[in-house]
Amino acid sequence: MLYEGVLRKMHTEIGSPVQYYLLFENDFLNMNQALDKSLKIEFIKFQCLNCGEDLPIYRQGFCKTCFYETPVAGDWIMKPELSTAHLDKEDRNLDYEKRMQLxxxxxxxxxxxxxxxxxxxxxxxxxxxxxxxxxxxxxxxxxxxxxxxxxxxxxxxxxxxxxxxxxxxxxxxxxxxxxxxxxxxxxxxxxxxxxxxxxxxxxxxxIEFPVLQYPEKVKSLNLGKTPSYQGVLKGIKGQYLIFEDNTVFNVRGSEGYFVGIDIN
Known part of the structure; x- marks a missing residue:
């Protein structure tokens, strides 16, 4: 079973436990159903979440140019105290900032x-x-x-x-x-x-998370350095996939990476 698409943070639904979904352009994957199965992740290319180009991801799923231009990545996102829409003052796009901030x-x-x-x-x-x-x-x-x-x-x-x-x-x-x-x-x-x-x-x-086994030590998977990885999925917590060999993969930290995923 092969899935392909650009990674975005997993969609979640509160429940006992939380349900996790990877959403792709034409498909979706319930990650809870992949627990205790072998999961293979392969990096194929970059795909900036704003311009869609195959450019190195800089931060938050955006290439460097888009990160500094898109209103979705304004400083007020990480530092809410810098919000200015209530003053009718624009940072990058006042209409967007009013929708989000007000x-x-x-x-x-x-x-x-x-x-x-x-x-x-x-x-x-x-x-x-x-x-x-x-x-x-x-x-x-x-x-x-x-x-x-x-x-x-x-x-x-x-x-x-x-x-x-x-x-x-x-x-x-x-x-x-x-x-x-x-x-x-x-x-x-x-x-x-x-x-x-x-x-x-x-x-x-x-909140109850779908975890069968917690890692004793944490080894972080970076697709930029390790473009292909395979392991048995043992849990999902936060925006991380937890594998049997103590490898953890931050899905949100890998937004903008176009990947292939195979489950056996």
Whole structure:
């Protein structure tokens, strides 16, 4: 069974466990059904997610030119506090930035390898938490635009990490934490202009991932250096495929790579 197409981050559906799908132009693959099977991945060419050309991928699935030109890769993506659409001020494309920035956003706590604070559009809950490999998460505030979420994250990351240790996450080296208590502790550090949006509930989201075997050591597969790889798929967590020989493959980190996938 052979699939071909350009890699994009896996589509997910919350469930027990999470369902993962690789979506290609004319086909899709439910990755859960590939568990315990031999999976072969072959790099064929690059395909920039913006221009579609066979050019080396620079970042986030884009060639270098597109990365610095497309509005989909503006600085405000990674640093929400740089959002300016609420001021009617353009970064790269004001229409796109208004659509993305001027909608409800959530600042949250997630626990994947450690507790961390993050930002996502409300429409991306719980997708964002799944993508990070978080086994539990909770919302702190829900605000009307990305800028307010960004300044809240900046204020809170002085008191809690905004980074995930992907190696610990993949090895399932985790501990359960009381996210409600953590949120209460951080409430005093929420900026004044955001205080009215604080969410005061006891609802935590718990996430179960389809993993049969966690790696003891983590060996990262880079298709640029190893264009062909074959291994038995033992789990999927975050946006990573976990193989029996401790190899892990970051699908999202390989966006823009056109590949062939064979399952036996």
């Amino acid at each position: 909608q409800p956003h959530v600042v949250y706590l997630a626990n994947s390898s450690n507790i961390k604070v993050g930002v996502t559009r409300k429409s991306q809950v719980p997708t964002r938490w799944i993508d990070q490999g978080a086994h539990e998460a909770i919302e702190i505030v829900e605000v009307p635009n990305r800028y307010l979420a960004g300044i809240t994250e900046v204020a809170l990351k002085a008191h809690v990490s905004d980074k995930t240790s992907w190696q610990k996450m993949l090895k399932n080296d985790i501990e359960d934490l009381d996210l409600v208590e953590w949120r209460s502790r951080l409430k005093a550090h929420v900026p004044d202009e955001v205080a009215e949006y604080f969410i005061d509930s006891n609802t935590e989201t718990e």
